[in-house]
Amino acid sequence: MVSARLKSKPSDRSSRTLAHRKQGAAVFMVGVVTVIGLTSLLMGLDWQGYTAQPIAFLGSKAMVAVQGPEPSFVATGYAFPPLLVYGSALMRSPVTLQVFSGALLVGLEIWQMGKLRVARFWQILWTMLILLHPAFGFMLLREPVWVITAVLLWIVLQLMWHLIEPDNELPVSFLIVLVGLTFSGLQLLRFEAWLGLVWLLVILWWLLLRETWQYRVAALFLVGTMNLFAIGTCLYLNWLATDDPLAFLYQPGSGLRLPGLDSFWVQAGVGEGILKAMSLIVQIAPIYGLLMVWLLWQTQSHVAVGLLLSLPMALMVITLWQGLYTPNLSQFGVYLALVPLLLGHLPSLQSWRKLLITLGLGISLLCSGWFLQQNQVIPDEIVLWRQLTRQALPELQSVQQFQQQAIEQREIAAYLFQAKQPQQHILLDDGLHFPMMYFLHYTEGLILPHQYEFQVALEHPEERVDFMVITGGDRPCAPKIESGVC
Amino acid sequence: MGERSLQVVVRNPFNSVVESIVHRKFPHTELIKVLGTERDITALLAQYYQKDFSDGAIYQLLQRAPHESAARVFTLPQLLVLYGLAVVGLWLLTHHFWATLASIMLVLNLFFVVAIGFKLVLSVQGLKIRQQEHGRWETLIYKPQALPIYTVLVPVYNEPEVIPILIEALRKLDYPQEKLDVLLLLEEKDIVTLEASRAANPPGFVRFILIPDSQPKTKPKACNYGLAFARGEYLTIYDAEDIPDPDQLLKAVWAFKSGPPNLACVQAALNYFNREENFLTRMFTLEYSYWFDCLLPGLEAFQLPIPLGGTSNHFRTDLLRELGGWDPFNVTEDADLGIRASQRGYVVGVINSTTYEEANCQTKNWIRQRSRWIKGYMQTWLVHNRNPWRSIRKLGLKNWLGYQFFIGGTIVAFLSGPFLWLLYFYWLFTRGTWLVHLFPGWTLYISLICLLLGNALGIYLNMTAIFRRRYFRLLPYALLNPIYWQLHSMAAYMALWQLFTKPFYWEKTQHGLSKVKKQTV
Structure with a gap:
């Protein structure tokens, strides 16, 4: 609106523009450094004979999609996740996709950390503890799916947090529209999100309690529609390629369950899944649990915050319930990626709290290191861990x-x-x-x-x-x- | 006027401004003041200058800047380019049939991908802007003496039944009546409307302007004629059936006063009071809500050229005159004016105020109206692509691309849409294998993205504006957009036909067909 655009004084505007330019330049530099760093690391690992299975899978599917042999669509139409198969094809390589999405995530982390009202020392220390965390690092090195999932979940949580805060500056309709759009991206990434949509709608209903019931129904309809479109897209591609909309669920080369990991798939009922998910988070990323409890304790809106922070955990419970869980550390990188966002919503960060956060991050790092050292993960990650730490492979x-x-x-x-x-x-x-x-x-x-x-x-x-x-x-x-x- | 005396008709005999002007221009001349009303003065002006004003209304832009007028549909270079493209296309089709068709398919689909991405960005930005402005404009109410004269042009043609309602709506405007200058633009041969207007006994701030009978008989010509009589510092246009928000003029004044000096125009949102009447009015409301509440604020945020809507666009009168008014040969003169303003370095903004209109509720009438709009877009696109290099220099690359997508893209989308849908349904029912030749390699994936995610996004974005306006009951109708888009395509082909056969023909929209009363707003 014209009047809105011109409310601020010219001097305010110029200083804000300058600040934005500086911030933009800093973000660009972080992006460049991350791209170079990630590329070097992935190339180094490749020279040492390591290529992550998910990257190889996406690469092979993308090659078939682009180069054939024809009919290439029959081989790629049922591949899951479609977003990354075609994304890799578009970027010519899954490594490029991994590098750029990784840079985006790291940039997001650093940007969020930079907004915390603590001394630069703490910001750098916490960022380093997150970046060095094996789960986060493994996610960046071998799992494009989880990297993009982390980015999208970060956005969804941030948008929904604005719905909790009564004094937010952004219009509610804008937030709801973006939630629908962002979560629909997840539908083309993780099968769990299909069922997780129900959970998302429950949360949204709760967050909009202050609105009329018509508004709430309309909001759910809006968000649900875009997500159902995304799900429908996936089903339609499967039907086109194989005449069966659910082909990706059982076809061996679909990517939903990578071949060669048959003995590692875990399935659990909902109750058991909740316990297992909680136990895994406490073992690998206790910092997420700590911040969750802390935020629940501090907030006035216990239910809203509780529901919101349970969304990533709900996705893990669905993973276990659907038998899509393998013990790999990379997926826990998502929880680490959300840490700066949660820190940003803590009301105050006094010195003892800073120490507690540092301790939480340190323990998370040690726990996951121990987890890896005990060979409790899939072989792909054990090999990567031993290669990075220059240890001999175990005799398993x-x-x-x-x-x-x-x-x-x-x-x-x-x-x-x-x-x-x-x-x-x-x-x-x-x-x-x-x-x-x-x-x-x-x-x-x-x-x-x-x-x-x-x-x-x-x-x-x-x-x-x-x-x-x-x-x-x-x-x-x-x-x-x-x-x-x- | 005698040799040493001058007779002047004045409204206020105590106003010395006229005296000083006359004495400066004709020293030692005796001034005889004759008391008259505003209407008397208007009648005198019309009596003496009707031909000049009429010629100016038709030919002013054409004489001043012929390259900006749509009086000539195609220029010779444009015809040569069209001919060249047709020849090359035919040669390619005869020598490389499938490769040519596949290339066309690829280009079309790429265009759709970019267009959808562009609309997504605009819509998100448009939605981000808060609707509830902190009402600083309200302070203007308390200083009526500081408010400028505001001219309101209301072109009316063959609509006697709407006159009383129109006058009532104008009375309700939240603006001091002594600062209002409403010009009812009536065709001189439209006796029924003229008589209805007189019978309605309008208040003093309303003047009747009789438009001399001449060709082209278009709304922009009437507005140009009315512009010659405008007294206001600012000027707006309302259609006869419009119901503007009462505070709209105040919001516009505030926008101009707080805006940059190159702000030439602000556009208010348009919406419909009979939105729930039938399928057509529901879809029309969905479309207008998206256009005015999401896309235009998005264009404004990125400072891209805004194609103005048909009514409720508010101008600085001096800048409008400088721009040469409206092009009477262009049947979407408003869209063209928005682009011309951008070319001259002026900006167009949007204000958070709505004018409610009557949505076209009959399919034939709707198609006729839409064909005029699309024909106007075609005229506008042709006018501003007569010399693309000059357009780029004047508009800047960003604005030029924005205009190409918004004006040109709309035409391409509506003309090509039916073919793509037909191909899809043909494949769905027959699984014709020859279609493989049309979608080799990447083309298939891009086409699938367009078909599935593109249409889904189109529908979703359409829902967003209606959601923000809280017209919740219309939300499910957004799912029927692909059907509604086919009506656009029918209108687009009618427009294309008329562009060659009767380019300046004004498909008059019939109003007053709705069974819903205006009071439902």
Whole structure:
């Protein structure tokens, strides 16, 4: 509005513009440093022979989407999460996506920390404790899904917090519209969000209690519509690709459950799930629990704040309930990412409180380190942890097998890269060997299961195939590079 | 006037301003003052200057800046470019049929992706602006003597039944009556409306201006003619069936007084009093709420050119005259004026006030009205793309792109929409394999994003404004937008046809068809 735009004095405006420019420059610098840092780290890990499974999966799907073989949509339409598969394809690489989303998250953390009314020393110390936390670090290095989930959850919580605060400057309708829009992004990222929508609507209903019931119903309708559109989009893509809207739930190459982790999936009922989720958070990110209790104690709106802070936990309970939980540390990075936001809502930060927060962050860091050292996570993360801390791999069968398979996949990919001639064909079971396709960096000449040719080639390999990489009986694709057939 | 004497008609014989002006211009001349009303003066002016004013109303812009007038639909370079594109297109189609069609599909879908992204950004920004302004404008009520004269132009044509209601609405304006200058613009051959106006016995601040019968018979021509009689420092236009918020003029004055010196115009929001009458009025309300409550404030926030709405746009009269008034050959003269103002470095703002109108409730009537608006957009786009380089220099790249998306994008979207929907439904029912050629590689993904998320976002954003206005019962109707968009496309094709056959024809919207009474506002 014209009048609103011109209320402030010119001097106020110029000083604010200057402050914004300075802030913008600082954020840009943080972004640049993070992009360079993350890229170097990921490249360093790649040179040392480590590539995270989720990144390899997204990379292989993105390659099929862009390069084929046709009909590529049949192989990618049911892939989950669609947002990241097509995002990786658009950015040409999941690593680029990971680096930029990671930089966004780190920038958000630093920006929020910078707003805290404490000395710069504390801001830097707490930021370092968060960035060094293995869960946060692992999330940045290997899980684009959780990085973007953290960003979106951060935004949702921040917007909804404005609904609790009565003196907020932003119009309620604006906040509600953005909540709907942001949470719908989560629907294309995590399956848990589909069920979590119900929880979100319950929270929203509670936060809008001061409004008329018509307003509340309309708000839920609005938020629900955009989220249902997002869910509908996912179902429709599945239907287009496979004639079954729920194909992503069971197809082996869908990405909802990455292959090779069969023995690690955990399922629990709702009650058991709540207890397990709480126990895991206390073990890995106790700082989140501490801040949650603290905020509940300090606030006047106990129910509203309680409901709001329970949203990330509710998503974890749904993860356990749906059997989508594997013991990986990266997902707990989300809770660490929310810490600066929670700190920002604490009414005052006196010295003993600062010490308590530092202690909480320190304990969180040590607990997760201990958790990793005890090998209580998936092999992928154990390997990454040992590699980063320059320790020998433990003698666990699952870890040894995982590492062996990773080395073999790289070796076979390297061999094929050199040996394959332009007109030759490789038959590849991409459901299990997606990392190999990612290492190959091309899809030309590949025969994949979604193609009609796959079955024909499998029946007459000597006529149609020059190389074959398939799952062989009870052995994990033992490479026998003999006469060009693996 | 004698050799040494001059007869002057004045309203106030004690006002010495006239005397000083006359004596400065004609020294040693005797001044004879004749008492007359404002209406007498208007009648005299019309009697002596009718032809000049009439010619000015039609040809002023065309003479001053022919390149800014829509009197010429296509220029020669534009025709050559069109011809060239057609030839190249045909050659490509004959030599690379599928590749050409696939490329067109890709460009169209990319355009839709960018357009939706652009609207998303504008809408979020528009929604962020608080509706409840702290009413500093209210202080103006307490200083009526400091308020400027405000001219209100009301073009009326063949609408005798709305005159009493219109006069009642004007009486309700929260503005000192002695500072109001309402000009009822009546076509001289429209006897029924003229008689109805006289019978309504309007208050003293209302003057009748009779527009001489001439072509083109358009609203902008009538407004230009009325502009010659305007006395106000500020000026606005209301349609005959309009019900403005009573405080609208005060808010506009406040906006001008607190705004930058280059603020040429402020636009109030338009909405409908018969919104729940039928499907059409509901959809129209959804559309207008989104346009005026989200998109225009978003455009204002980013300081992009604002295509003005048909009524309730408030001007600084001097700047409006400097701009040359409205283009009488352009059937959306308001949108064109907004762009021309931006080209001259002026800004257009929005104010938080609403004028309620009657939503078109009959499909045929709606399509006719919409075809005029889209034809006007086509005229405006052609006028300001006669020399794109000059437009970029005048508007700046950001504004130019904003204008291309807003004016040009609207035309492209409505013209191409039906083809895309037809293709989709054809595929859905037949699963025709030949369509694969149209959507190779990336085109398929971009098209899917457009189809699924683009339409979803379009509907969602449409809901947001209605939610903010608290018209909750209309929310589910937003889901029917894809049907409503097809009506736009029908109107767009009618507009395209008329652009070639009768470019200046003014599809008059019939008012008074609603069964809902205005008092329901």
